[in-house]
Amino acid sequence: xxxxxxxxxxxxxxxxxxxxxxxxxxxxxxxxxxxxxxxxxxxxxxxxxxxxxxxxxxxxxxxxxxxxxxxxxxxxxxxxxxxxxxxxxxxxxxxxxxxxxxxxxxxxxxxxxxxxxxxxxxxxxxxxxxxxxxxxxxxxxxxxxxxxxxxxxxxxxxxxxxxxxxxxxxxxxxxxxxxxxxxxxxxxxxxxxxxxxxxxxxxxxxxxxxxxxxxxxxxxxxxxxxxxxxxxxxxxxxxxxxxxxxxxxxxxxxxxxxxxxxxxxxxxxxxxxxxxxxxxxxxxxxxxxxxxxxxxxxxxxx
Amino acid sequence: xxxxxxxxxxxxxxxxxxxxxxxxxxxxxxxxxxxxxxxxxxxxxxxxxxxxxxxxxxxxxxxxxxxxxxxxxxxxxxxxxxxxxxxxxxxxxxxxxxxxxxxxxxxxxxxxxxxxxxxxxxxxxxxxxxxxxxxxxxxxxxxxxxxxxxxxxxxxxxxxxxxxxxxxxxxxxxxxxxxxxxxxxxxxxxxxxxxxxxxxxxxxxxxxxxxxxxxxxxxxxxxxxxxxxxxxxxxxxxxxxxxxxxxxxxxxxxxxxxxxxxxxxxxxxxxxxxxxxxxxxxxxxxxxxxxxxxxxxxxxxxxxxxxxxxxxxxxxxxxxxxxxxxxxxxxxxxxxxxxxxxxxxxxxxxxxxxxxxxxxxxxxx
Numbered sequence: 324x325x326x327x328x329x330x331x332x333x334x335x336x337x338x339x340x341x342x343x344x345x346x347x348x349x350x351x352x353x354x355x356x357x358x359x360x361x362x363x364x365x366x367x368x369x370x371x372x373x374x375x376x377x378x379x380x381x382x383x384x385x386x387x388x389x390x391x392x393x394x395x396x397x398x399x400x401x402x403x404x405x406x407x408x409x410x411x412x413x414x415x416x417x418x419x420x421x422x423x424x425x426x427x428x429x430x431x432x433x434x435x436x437x438x439x440x441x442x443x444x445x446x447x448x449x450x451x452x453x454x455x456x457x458x459x460x461x462x463x464x465x466x467x468x469x470x471x472x473x474x475x476x477x478x479x480x481x482x483x484x485x486x487x488x489x490x491x492x493x494x495x496x497x498x499x500x501x502x503x504x505x506x507x508x509x510x511x512x513x514x515x516x517x518x519x520x521x522x523x524x525x526x527x528x529x530x531x532x533x534x535x536x537x538x539x540x541x542x543x544x545x546x547x548x549x550x551x552x553x554x555x556x557x558x559x560x561x562x563x564x565x566x567x568x569x570x571x572x573x574x575x576x577x578x579x580x581x582x583x584x585x586x587x588x589x590x591x592x593x594x595x596x597x598x599x600x601x602x603x604x605x606x607x608x609x610x611x612x613x614x615x616x617x618x619x620x621x622x623x624x625x
Numbered sequence: 626x627x628x629x630x631x632x633x634x635x636x637x638x639x640x641x642x643x644x645x646x647x648x649x650x651x652x653x654x655x656x657x658x659x660x661x662x663x664x665x666x667x668x669x670x671x672x673x674x675x676x677x678x679x680x681x682x683x684x685x686x687x688x689x690x691x692x693x694x695x696x697x698x699x700x701x702x703x704x705x706x707x708x709x710x711x712x713x714x715x716x717x718x719x720x721x722x723x724x725x726x727x728x729x730x731x732x733x734x735x736x737x738x739x740x741x742x743x744x745x746x747x748x749x750x751x752x753x754x755x756x757x758x759x760x761x762x763x764x765x766x767x768x769x770x771x772x773x774x775x776x777x778x779x780x781x782x783x784x785x786x787x788x789x790x791x792x793x794x795x796x797x798x799x800x801x802x803x804x805x806x807x808x809x810x811x812x813x814x815x816x817x818x819x820x821x822x823x824x825x826x827x828x829x830x831x832x833x834x835x836x837x838x839x840x841x842x843x844x845x846x847x848x849x850x851x852x853x854x855x856x857x858x859x860x861x862x863x864x865x866x867x868x869x870x871x872x873x874x875x876x877x878x879x880x881x882x883x884x885x886x887x888x889x890x891x892x893x894x895x896x897x898x899x900x901x902x903x904x905x906x907x908x909x910x911x912x913x914x915x916x917x918x919x920x921x922x923x924x925x926x927x928x929x930x931x932x933x934x935x936x937x938x939x940x941x942x943x944x945x946x947x948x949x950x951x952x953x954x955x956x957x958x959x960x961x962x963x964x965x966x967x968x969x970x971x972x973x974x975x976x977x978x979x980x981x982x983x984x985x986x987x988x989x990x
Binding site for chain 1 (some may be wrong): 678698706716729777945
């Protein structure tokens with residue numbers, strides 16, 4: 324009995340015209356996606372609720388203590404704002420604190436973004452022995468609470484005679500496990516291997532590939548990480564309170580000093596808080612524009 | 626420009642059961658256009674990546690020109706590669722994309738601009754030099770990827786399925802353009818595709834791979850006329866060659882109730898292993914015979930292409946309960962009047978028969 328030859332692989336046949344893969348496009352203002360009045364009302368409410376504390380800081384910071392305590396409380400800013408600013412600046416070295424905070428948060432942000440991008444790239448795309456174990460260790464450090472590290476850390480900076488110096492608060496947080504993991508996750512999905520291979524074939528060294536190919540691709544994630552890091556570093560209170568003194572504080576440490584008087588002056592505290600919040604607001608306004616994705620569109624056909 | 630030589634080159638992935646590329650021996654002449662073709666997972670892309678230096682060579686060696694590059698990084702190999710998804714740098718303009726390798730090589734800005742412009746002219750990209758990849762169509766991106774390769778004037782071009790992201794019409798057009806460009810530049814080219822039509826139309830020679838093993842490397846004509854084994858016979862040609870396997874009997878091979886005549890000495894040698902023989906014949910080598918002569922078949926489907934018609938038939942004496950979709954394919958005149966369900970008798974010229982040992986799968990002449 325004759326048996327017939329096994330079926331020939333499909334590849335042997337003429338190619339069927341493959342349908343082009345669907346393209347992702349941003350559809351602006353399509354009927355289904357258009358928000359209605361309910362959405363707008365809800366969003367407005369959420370925005371108002373979010374913005375109220377900041378507004379209240381402004382209102383309270385621009386009245387005297389007695390005026391805030393009145394019933395009903397004032398709802399509009401007043402002229403006392405600059406008097407309160409002055410009082411705050413006299414009670415605590417807020418000017419110096421802001422400068423210190425800018426230095427500390429700025430250095431930590433630059434360091435974290437650079438080192439986390441480097442490490443994230445290595446974990447995402449490079450092949451090396453012990454990669455899985457190392458990544459596990461990095462992520463594992465996130466499980467250790469800060470409080471646990473405070474005493475050994477303080478002993479170390481005391482040994483280095485860094486107490487009350489800014490490097491004591493900068494260096495320990497110059498790279499973060501979260502940042503490494505965040506950049507790794509982003510680069511795994513956003514950076515096609517072919518792009519790195521094209522770089523290698525074009526003759527680029529690994530560092531050159533990092534600088535000329537990885538960094539431009541990673542920019543949106545780097546901006547997000549920068550914002551998060553800056554905010555965290557700016558608001559950090561626990562460790563700076565231990566490592567620094569009130570003579571050389573960061574903003575949060577200085578603000579804590581404002582409220583520690585015999586009779587806390589709420590209006591002065593609010594004015595000082597407003598001063599301490601402004602730089603963060605400025606940074607957000609600038610970096611917000613960076614977070615426009617789509618830089619990868621068109622790198623590989625999608 | 627240079628020759629390329631794979632010498633017993635193998636790639637074994639960790640924890641894999643068998644090598645992805647198994648002792649590949651391949652000599653590519655200076656200026657030759659060689660196509661690596663095979664089904665998915667046959668090792669064609671791995672072979673190319675080994676040549677590019679993107680994949681390790683576990684045993685054996687690879688030589689470009691007179692230099693052993695087995696352990697060299699890609700940048701020392703003087704090669705340029707076109708990727709399937711183009712891999713254009715998204716944040717660079719077309720001009721920067723094409724000039725990046727030159728910039729890394731330390732070539733002056735003026736010279737870079739000149740060379741990029743020359744390449745852009747050849748590829749009709751001059752108007753797009755300031756654009757970013759995302760502002761280009763698929764065909765234009767493909768040309769930029771080509772341009773990035775040719776500005777470097779490398780010893781070898783490597784192309785990994787560069788047309789598979791284009792639509793069917795553009796693919797046929799670009800196919801011709803790439804082949805013409807390669808002839809014009811005269812650069813040794815290794816081209817990977819899974820599409821045998823692309824392989825046959827573009828290559829000076831075509832290397833067919835299966836399961837990491839080189840099956841045959843020959844000119845398109847030789848591959849078609851004298852396939853070395855059953856796999857190549859079935860892979861090259863569209864529609865595929867008809868292949869039937871049966872016991873060797875006096876005067877030929879038993880196919881169903883009929884006997885397909887095969888020359889005696891070929892039959893004897895092909896049946897030497899275990900008595901069964903695989904016989905192949907192309908759809909165009911089949912003639913419709915008078916009733917009662919040759920193989921009786923039933924027409925299942927008639928495919929009208931305008932210039933030809935293909936009859937997909939099954940052996941008439943095959944059991945009815947088995948679904949035989951297309952046992953034998955026959956090319957006929959476009960308007961032969963044959964309809965599905967009709968019974969026909971087929972015969973072939975002895976000279977058009979390809980005879981294989983059914984056990985070893987190798988060709989017997």
